[in-house]
Amino acid sequence: MSRKVTKAIFPVAGLGTRFLPATKSIPKEIMTLVDRPLIQYAIDEARAAGIKEFIFVTSRGKGALEDYFDHAHELESSLRKAGKKDLLQLLNETNMESGAIAYIRQHKALGLGHAVWCARRLLANEPFAVILTDDVIMGEPPCLQQMIEAYGETGGSMVATMEVSPAKTSSYGVLDIAEDMGAIVKAKGMVEKPKPGTEPSNLAVIGRYILAPTVMQNLNKLKQGSGGEIQLTDAIADEITEGRDVFGLRFRGQRFDCGSKAGFLQATVAFGLARDELKDELAEFLTDIMSMRKAAE
Ligand code: UTP
Numbered sequence: 001m002s003r004k005v006t007k008a009i010f011p012v013a014g015l016g017t018r019f020l021p022a023t024k025s026i027p028k029e030i031m032t033l034v035d036r037p038l039i040q041y042a043i044d045e046a047r048a049a050g051i052k053e054f055i056f057v058t059s060r061g062k063g064a065l066e067d068y069f070d071h072a073h074e075l076e077s078s079l080r081k082a083g084k085k086d087l088l089q090l091l092n093e094t095n096m097e098s099g100a101i102a103y104i105r106q107h108k109a110l111g112l113g114h115a116v117w118c119a120r121r122l123l124a125n126e127p128f129a130v131i132l133t134d135d136v137i138m139g140e141p142p143c144l145q146q147m148i149e150a151y152g153e154t155g156g157s158m159v160a161t162m163e164v165s166p167a168k169t170s171s172y173g174v175l176d177i178a179e180d181m182g183a184i185v186k187a188k189g190m191v192e193k194p195k196p197g198t199e200p201s202n203l204a205v206i207g208r209y210i211l212a213p214t215v216m217q218n219l220n221k222l223k224q225g226s227g228g229e230i231q232l233t234d235a236i237a238d239e240i241t242e243g244r245d246v247f248g249l250r251f252r253g254q255r256f257d258c259g260s261k262a263g264f265l266q267a268t269v270a271f272g273l274a275r276d277e278l279k280d281e282l283a284e285f286l287t288d289i290m291s292m293r294k295a296a297e
Pocket of ligand 1: 019
């Protein structure tokens with residue numbers, strides 16, 4: 001089996017309840033950080049890592065997401081007529097090659113593991129990436145690229161990890177560490193949302209994965225796990241039980257949980273401050289608003 005990873009699955013079939021009422025009509029993945037939808041950040045990261053085929057697991061109400069990747073012919077022609085080359089270039093960067101995107105439906109939100117399993121027929125016996133668009137990561141090189149490089153050395157399966165405070169481990173999948181090699185750790189177990197006090201470490205798994213094809217076979221069991229959902233974590237943990245390697249990578253970069261309101265707002269500020277044309281005005285505003293807040297206390 002080749003270690004080349006060319007396909008990525010983007011599970012986007014969740015209900016996005018934490019962003020209601022907005023998500024009543026807008027897919028969460030279309031919500032924008034500055035001027036780019038969350039999905040664009042995920043696609044850019046995947047492309048930088050050498051991904052060529054993009055598999056979206058969608059659900060009802062995600063039409064805007066599919067439209068986003070279509071060429072906007074009318075818009076492009078009026079920009080061309082107006083000589084707006086820079087805007088045309090910007091749009092071009094979002095266009096996808098015909099046939100590079102596949103959409104598959106998850107008919108019911110039965111969990112992340114189930115969403116990934118829905119893409120099984122689009123994969124051969126090959127390793128694949130999974131990207132959760134909620135997790136937006138500022139990193140250079142981008143997180144998935146760091147993982148592909150590390151995976152080139154380790155093989156097996158690899159998850160992105162970061163240290164979280166013990167109080168927060170119960171919101172994540174958490175690694176049980178067999179061997180800590182610095183940036184890379186070898187796992188001897190993986191638990192989804194451990195009860196407080198039972199977490200095997202404080203190394204949490206976040207939304208980037210490179211998975212061996214056997215993980216897809218493990219998902220065939222469609223075993224219900226934490227919260228009654230079919231968990232991807234369980235299918236990865238089964239790899240370890242069956243004697244195959246699972247590694248965690250402490251990636252370099254900052255991760256924002258854009259599935260939560262606080263994380264989304266923090267990402268908006270961070271990405272705004274990273275833009276030359278916005279940073280001064282935004283920084284001034286933040287300084288002013290913080291001093292007004294202090295004065296009012
Ligand atoms: P979340 O746990 O954040 O769920 O899913 P959600 O529905 O998107 O959001 P909330 O919690 O209701 O606000 C993590 C990722 O897994 C996908 C989601 O789309 C998201 O990218 N997912 C989750 C599925 O595709 N299908 C599922 O059945 C569950």
